[in-house]
Amino acid sequence: MHIPDGLLDFKTWGTLYGVSGGTTAYALYKVRNTLDEKKIPLLGITAAFIFAAQLLNFPVAAGVSGHFLGAMLACVLLGPWAGFLVMVVVLAIQCLIFADGGFAALGANIFNMALIAGPVCYFMFAASKSLMNKRLSERTSLLTSLAFFSWLSVVLAGAACAVELSISNVVKLSSGAIFGPIVGVNAIIGIGEAVITTIVVAVVLQARPDLVYSYSGHDVKLPLSEEAV
Amino acid sequence: MRRAFSRRYLAAWALAAVACGVLLLVFASPWASKSPDGVEKVARDSGLKTSDNAAAPAGGYKLGGVKSKATSRRLSALIGVAVTLVAAIGVGLLMTGLGKRRKGAGGGEGPRAGRGIEGGSTGEA
Known part of the structure; x- marks a missing residue:
């Protein structure tokens, strides 16, 4: 989903540099x-994991590939x-x-893959999680919302990319020729994104729930000895 | 005490996971799909000339002087992961260092405050 140079016109990439x-x-x-200072190693490991995962392109459709994005995971x-x-x-x-x-x-790439797929989707995820949490456990609300919004993060990042290419008059293509391949392909990539993100967060929740920022753990009944601390 | 033990246990576990990941990456990276992604496909179909950052030292994950493409990609993967790890930790240190210096102005933290942030702080903020 990385946009190379030569596709966006000045007003588009200039504006997006400003926003980013x-x-x-x-x-x-x-x-x-x-x-928190203790979060610094996690910061490094998350960044390295995302860099590594983004290297592994997998085939999506005939002649098109995609890779993990990781913005929702990081958030x-x-x-x-x-x-x-x-x-x-x-x-x-x-x-x-x-x-x-x-x-x-x-x-533009930071705008699409870091901002749209990151905080923009994260705040929608957080709203969905707290709505679901009224009826369901926090763990279930978190993982269910995460699965959907990590899928959406890839689709929205792709859609933003398609919009930018469309409004850059450089590309003389019908919007169908842009939206079809980019958003369609990303709707498939998003499934992989949702599976990986949800599994990774579920594993971390199991091992060290305190390392998950958006998990408050209020609905977990601690054993008496630990509650006292 | 129990907490210290579990933290060490987790550190070992995380290190093992990272080592597995790096090994997997080194083996798998040459086999990653070479097909274009959605954006690249649109770019190719449009017939426009696109360009990469020509100033990048290892453009396209190729290293100058390494003949084998697979080796080049494996090395790039390793270097990239290491650089990313260091850079992100650096940003983290810079940020907590800045925060500390702020709080340190109100007293308390003393000599630890502002450690290791000289020079970089103005450029980043």
Whole structure:
């Protein structure tokens, strides 16, 4: 889903550089006041995991491939803004060292894959989780919402990408020729995204629920000895 | 005490998981699908000339001087994972360092405050 250079026109990539730059500054500001020092190793491991997973393209349809995105995973584990920053680190390294995604398009790529797929989807996920939590356990609400919104994150990131290509007059294509391949393909990739994200978070919830940012654990009855602490 | 033990246990578990992941990556990366993704396909079909960041030292996950494509990709994967790990931890350290210095101004943290952030702080914020 990394946009190369030469597809977006100046007004599109320029605007998106501004939006992504501003959001990065805001995320740095938020994280600087709230990031727990103990979360730093998790920050590193999550970023490295996402970088590695994004390398493994799998075939989706005839002649088209896709890869894991990881923005929702990062946000649920670390919080929306630290998760956003993790994605910015991954995308910047892909662009600057490995030329994966264009340099002029970096702002657009951050907008699609870090902001839309990250905090934008995260806040919808959080709303859905707290609605479901009125009837269901927090664990069930979290994992069910996560499965859906991690799927949606890939679809929305793809849709944003398609919109950007469409409004860039550089591409003289009917919108059908853009939306079909990008959004259609991403609806399939999203299934893989949902499966991987949900399994990883379910495993972490089992082993160390305290490492999952969006899990408060209020509905868990602790044994007396631990409750006293 | 129980907590310290479980933390060490988890650290070992996480290290093992990371080691497995890296091994898998090193073996699997040359076999990743080479087909274009949705965006690349649209770009190819449009016939427009696209370009990559020409200044990137390892563009397209290829390393100069390494003949084998598979080796080149495996090494790129390893380097990329290591650089990402260090960069993200660096951002984290920078951020908590800045936060600490702020709180440190109100007293308390003393010598630990602001550790290791000189130079980078103005550039990042």
